[in-house]
Amino acid sequence: MFDNKHLAIASVPTQSWEKVYDENEALHKGTIFPELDKPFFVTVESAEPEKKEDGRSEKQRQREELLLQIQKVSFVVDDVRLYMDTHPKDRQGLALLKAMVQRRKALLKEYALEFYPLTMDCMADIYEENPDSDCYCWQEGPCPWEGACV
Amino acid sequence: MWIYEKRLQYPVKITKTCPKTAQLIISQYGGPDGELSASMRYLSQRYTMPDKGVGGLLTDIGTEELAHMEIICAMVYQLTKNLSVEQAKTAGFDAYYIDHTAGLWPQAAAGVPFTAKEFQSKGDAITDLTENLAAEQKARTVYDNLLRMITEPEVREPLKFLRAREVVHFQRFGEALEKTKESLDSDNFYFFNPEFDKQFLK
Numbered sequence: 001m002f003d004n005k006h007l008a009i010a011s012v013p014t015q016s017w018e019k020v021y022d023e024n025e026a027l028h029k030g031t032i033f034p035e036l037d038k039p040f041f042v043t044v045e046s047a048e049p050e051k052k053e054d055g056r057s058e059k060q061r062q063r064e065e066l067l068l069q070i071q072k073v074s075f076v077v078d079d080v081r082l083y084m085d086t087h088p089k090d091r092q093g094l095a096l097l098k099a100m101v102q103r104r105k106a107l108l109k110e111y112a113l114e115f116y117p118l119t120m121d122c123m124a125d126i127y128e129e130n131p132d133s134d135c136y137c138w139q140e141g142p143c144p145w146e147g148a149c150v
Numbered sequence: 151m152w153i154y155e156k157r158l159q160y161p162v163k164i165t166k167t168c169p170k171t172a173q174l175i176i177s178q179y180g181g182p183d184g185e186l187s188a189s190m191r192y193l194s195q196r197y198t199m200p201d202k203g204v205g206g207l208l209t210d211i212g213t214e215e216l217a218h219m220e221i222i223c224a225m226v227y228q229l230t231k232n233l234s235v236e237q238a239k240t241a242g243f244d245a246y247y248i249d250h251t252a253g254l255w256p257q258a259a260a261g262v263p264f265t266a267k268e269f270q271s272k273g274d275a276i277t278d279l280t281e282n283l284a285a286e287q288k289a290r291t292v293y294d295n296l297l298r299m300i301t302e303p304e305v306r307e308p309l310k311f312l313r314a315r316e317v318v319h320f321q322r323f324g325e326a327l328e329k330t331k332e333s334l335d336s337d338n339f340y341f342f343n344p345e346f347d348k349q350f351l352k
Contacts, residue, residue, distance in 0.1 A: 030313070
């Protein structure tokens with residue numbers, strides 16, 4: 001902090017909780033915190049790039065939409081978790097973390113039941129729903145790095 | 151223990167083959183300020199941190215860096231997966247192609263292989279956290295340089311995301327250093343090594 005300045009050592013002011021971006025904006029910006037959003041001058045482009053219509057099936061479109069939801073909610077969890085690591089007593093941060101981990105859990109379950117499991121724990125959701133399932137589902141779905149050609 | 155989640159932290163959808171761009175971006179896989187170096191740095195340093203919370207932060211950021219490495223690798227993979235020999239010859243990817251075809255291998259943009267010499271784990275909390283502040287800045291500069299050279303929006307979006315993370319991590323390491331300082335005597339932060347001379351810790 002500036003009121004606690006010492007010579008011969010690095011100092012960074014401690015952040016305090018302010019308004020945060022919603023999950024849609026956060027993933028696009030790379031942080032939930034507007035005060036840490038410091039873009040580079042050559043990157044000042046407006047909105048997200050346009051989504052081209054590319055002959056994806058309806059099923060694939062739905063799957064990618066739900067996966068994007070999971071990415072957005074999980075990213076809020078990632079960023080607020082790092083904040084909580086250095087601010088473990090922050091109530092507003094904790095409230096957001098609580099809400100988001102629960103949404104994440106529900107979305108992961110929905111994705112597992114609708115498409116395929118993203119983690120080993122999600123396989124439990126599949127077998128709880130359908131105890132007689134004979135699907136070893138872990139290898140279902142595209143590899144995460146396949147991107148546009150899935 | 152780690153648990154794999156079958157998704158990228160940020161979506162990567164690159165539709166155009168471009169080995170030249172792959173050759174630049176690969177530096178953030180195996181280069182001096184790349185994501186592999188970042189994750190190994192933090193995940194190595196955490197064991198001896200005197201503050202448990204700082205050890206936890208290093209685990210969480212080190213884990214996120216592994217996910218960033220996966221994003222970079224996905225980008226290199228997608229930029230080269232439909233590569234023809236002709237493209238490899240003309241786009242400056244030829245030397246890489248001879249040794250690795252289109253496989254992923256951690257190296258810097260100039261071909262220097264990944265090495266643990268790129269990072270430190272010094273066993274002194276102030277030293278290591280100060281290294282981490284610098285490491286985040288160095289990685290940010292690499293993303294700045296990539297963003298100056300690369301114009302393709304589908305490649306720029308993940309790079310902008312990764313650059314933003316460097317700024318956030320810098321802030322967190324700064325806060326971790328402040329927290330570490332609280333357990334030391336502000337008249338002389340350097341009177342002892344907080345990771346080794348534990349008898350002096352407050």
